[in-house]
Amino acid sequence: MLRLLFYLSAVITLPGVAAVRTDSSSVFNISSCPIMFYGQKYEEVYVNLTSENIVICFNGFYSPQSRGDCLLGPKVEKAYFEVHERSSLLEERVHENVRDIKTSMNCYVYFELWREESVAQLSITSFERQAALKLNLFLSDTVDVDVLVDNNSVDALTVTNPSDYVYNVAYTDISGCRDSGLAYKAGTVVNSVPETCLSFICSETAVLQNSTCGPLERCQGNGSCFLDAICTVTGPTVIDFFGHLDFVKDRCVYSLLNIPSVSDFQVLAKFQERRRKDVSFLDSVTLEVNGTHIHLKQGGIVLVEDTPLNLNSSAQVVHGLQLSKDQTGVTAMLQIDDLKITIFFDGYTGQILVEGPAGPSLQGLCQNSSEPRLPEYSSTSCETQYNDTEDHFINCTKITERCNLLKEAPFTSCPIDPEPYITACTDTLCKYPAVDGLKCQFLEAYVKACSLFSNTTLEDWRSKAECPSPEAFCQEMTCSDHEFCGEKNDCEETRCFCRPIFASKYRERNTLGDPTVCRRNTASLTLAGCLLEDKGIDYTFLHLNDPTCRGQMNERTHMVTFCFRSKRCGTEVSVNNSRIIYKNTITNKNSFSDMIVRQNQVKIEFSCYLNQPGIKSMALRYKDVMMPESHSSSTPSLQHSTRLKQS
Template sequence: MLLPLLFLFAAAGLTGKSPKMKVNTSSCPITYYGQVYTTVYINFTGEHMFVCFNGYYNPESNGDCIKTPNTENITIFELNDDNDPSYWTYLTTLIKSSVNTTTNNVTCSMNFFYSVTQSVCLNWWICLLHFSGFGVKPGTTRQSLDNCTSLICSNTSVSSTSRCDSLSNVTATNRLCTVTGPTVIDFRGQMNSVSDRCEYTLLQDQSTGFTLKANFLERRRRDVSFVDSVTLAFSQGADIQLLQGHRVLVSSPVTLSGSVQTFNGVCLSKDQTGVTANISLNGSPVSVFFDGTTAQIYIDVPVNVKGLCADSSSSSSSRLSSDSSCQQQYEDPADDTINITAVIEQCDVLSAAPFSSCNAVVDPEPYIIACRNTLNKYPAVDGLRCQFLKAYAKACQKITHLFFSTDHPEPICQDKCSDHEFCGDIHGNTDCRCRAIYASQYTEQNRLGGPTVCKDNTASLTLVGCLLKENGIDYNHLHLNDKTCTGVMDPESHILKFNFSSDSCGTEVMINNSQVIFTNAVVTRNSSSDLITRQDKVFIEFSCSHPDVKLMIWIMIVLQSGEWHYSLTMKAYSDAAQTQLLGPNSDVRLNQKIWIVLETNGLDEEVVSVVTDSCWATSGNSPSSSPRYDLITDGCANAEDGTVQVMGNGQGTSNSFSFNMFEFSGKEPSEVYLHCQLQLCVKKNGSCVPSCSGSARRRRSLRYRRGAPALISMVWTP
């Protein structure tokens, strides 16, 4: 601004007739058209005096200068170090009476004397118009709030005026645009609501390439949207996002304190109420405030802009989202807990004391209607009722400097919530709740998470963290059948994931005809040492099955033999190195060689060995069904089948054998079941390796451990 610039300056006292002077003003820097300067350059050219900020005046340069008539070729600088507060009060009053757009107080000053013409244009960069105290740069336009005329300074320094267009009804006391909940109250005091969950242009200044965007999302209901974030976008430079929890992103998270920080020419600050961004559009200060529920945009002198703040009814032209799914409409059941009469009483307080003292300046009607429309559909939770009171109080404070106390515990989750969550009340505590559309895919099926994902012999189950919280479930108290198997919470998505396999975490495995099914459950940890508990009991059973299995990967059984308690698994491989594990969807050809590995866990191989006593195939799932084909008998390979080879039998706690795949003759293609019976052999005073020497083979006397032999089965489909 011109006039504040000429008065609100500090410099050392100087007097002189030199054609050029340079004055250090770092003790009181000045902001001129958004740029901070700490040096003033004075240059005389006979008829004119130039006050410049980035170098002495030169007709060939592009320096920012103020041109004034030079009557005596002299300028007197004064340093005013008066410590009397009344002097600064007097000077502030004097300047504000001359320049009605000045809002800050004088704390330092520099005086120099000159005369000002009604309209002075500098043919390079500065066009000065003695009009409401504003300077206008060439190629830009400013508007007067007094009579709604546009002041135009062309690139050739020709000044002109025109009537306002998009903001023709803006008055000096209505420079504020408020976006609260789904409602937009524009600069003209008109209001409309956003009914979808898209991103919209609130303010766009095409001459500077600046766009202010707002993104709307649902919360507890799918059919009511709320302003969820605000983005300051520039044609050049990084965008600035104001997010929930008073968070700020400028490419990456920014930590704001009480002091002002500048990014891309935007001054950012934060206090306990929210985040404020101050910018300049064509020399007009613009303030953007966002507290997570309400965005308020204040323009000192409105410029020609587009968007919902210019015209709240322009939703179709202001919508930015390219994905049309954001426009999908939902209709949730009416909330029968809402008392319409109580809503009217709650919202109408904006026209009563103490707010009534502001009603003559800021019309409360749009805020009252916005309050009623929202609370008639949406429950008054998460501080929602107070949101509209705060929005009106903030508007009054901005325009009239009246302050209304609307203290209310506002939900603040900082950076805890993910994209599908919002900050709200959960059982009396502030935490991240699920957004309604996201949650509906689970709640409509009475689930807390996604379906079980089965892959080969492993499975995973995911539970939604915010749904667990809303149901009073602490994920730290959940585990699978095996208490040591707990879920892992993703810190970004807040999804709790359980992973397990068919031989871990207490998984139960069974064979039902051609299906292999293994089952587990998520349950609540129950400690016998706890005298009381505040956790609901949880039991979520899930299973994986493999229909039409061509080859079962492996099976585990748990056995008890005397004091020995161990597990036994059977796995199938397509290579001798046992690296290519065969799964349920693996294709196995007839006459293809496969390798079967029988492995135990929980045995001391220094004391016992495992002997595969026999293995045979049947066409039914019962080990005793017929027909039956033997592969291993008495610990040795079937001599009549030259494809069978037995490796490591009786030498340790695991062994294996191989054979070529086959099917039963004379039958339609059906399942073939492989069964193996194993025994434990004590190594003391004897060998556990069966004697297999061709036709003369015989069974050696093996020291079998007392107890029933282990039986394990596998199935394949030719």
């Protein structure tokens, strides 16, 4: 006893309500600091001091036959009870030692337990829906506290001080949940149905919740969830993994998919305008793997960096990707650990299917429609917005009826929600003409998504929707960056068209190409191949005054350049005062046989001059005249001239 009295000064006395002593049975009101004990809220404590134990119960005095919620402690001579407000120091200690408690402390109930040779302190801390015990001991002794729920032991605290100079502490979480009369600790499974992956859990914050597979997952029937999600990008629209629809309104490059835990892998999408300046379309898909860029382009063209890759229906492994191609488009497959990624692109629609164990986080436009564009891959002007004239020939009512076919059989057998596809279809086709296969593009995208996601085949949908057999548009046709491939007539023939933003600078000047370039003794004129085709002109029929001098088309840009040196290619040389003028003409005269052809006659004059006696200055002018044939007098003529001067 002298040893105990000597150490009384070590007992921490905390400010609060005056301590109440008990050495028998007592009831204490704790409504000012209610305790959540395994999911049950209590506002009273019942204290029994028996010949063997002290028992602190929450639902009545302890009896071995009762279903008590209690704390069963050692034999004590007396006990002191207090209720205290929040202690920042105690709160900090609980946060450090009880993993699942992260909220702020409200208050705590304090018991001081006096034994023959030691003193123990028991604190019951309240954290809203959670609670924790702290047990500490003064002087050498061992103290055990058993945690009982319905008179069943669910936890225990033990503190042992091997000497009078050691001060040990123990903590435990008494938060939890109850179901069907049973108690469950926070973070444990209460019940589960493996066939549906439905589980009832006691959450880490001691709330009873049900849990099932996430929105991107499917149940395997054995209690495990499987990541299974598809993203569709078609036209200006993105239908992400969650089925949310968004529209891309610029001509930038975006990340469709990347996995933070996997370095050197990314799927990129580039958007470009086609027939209208104010509507952007998915133009190409790039797979970035281990620093190598594999470009999937329109027409089934695949480039590894800038090198074309020949593919067929047999998979070819390229930088870890399995690449194959058939008449419908290009498919790329990649296995990352247990995660399987399938990418499909037909030149107009891109789709990404992700399959594998649940867990890895995904990023990109397919995961979050607010993902930013990638400026390092985009042009500086890609965000510029344009307006275009409204197309009054579009019948939006009929378009809506057609898009709503997705609500009817056989499309109804697909497990994918058709609504975002219907909205994408109507919103796009109510402002953009249904050409270049766009009439069936959104239906085709939905059918392909069904096939990839659920292996569902929709029978006879093409006859119902009047869509042609599956074949990627513009197969093997290569267009330049300022062109796109589209239909040139109702016979489904295709060609490369100028993108309207590129063509606008020429159409505003009523020209077919760039100004003449004059050098020391040469002149050249470059025309846009797609602008020539717009006017029904086949560049292969064009030549200079000398029919053997023909234009050369750049295979990458599809720009056609005509060039002549002085006194060659039928160049006409004349002198006007101090100038020597060199003139030639681009024409298709004499390029036709006697058969009837549907070609406009062309005459484009361009010239350069030199000042005498030396080259003091250079100037140029060219005159472009489109001369219609007699049977096509309605063909408009273009007349324009440009005069440049350079020293």
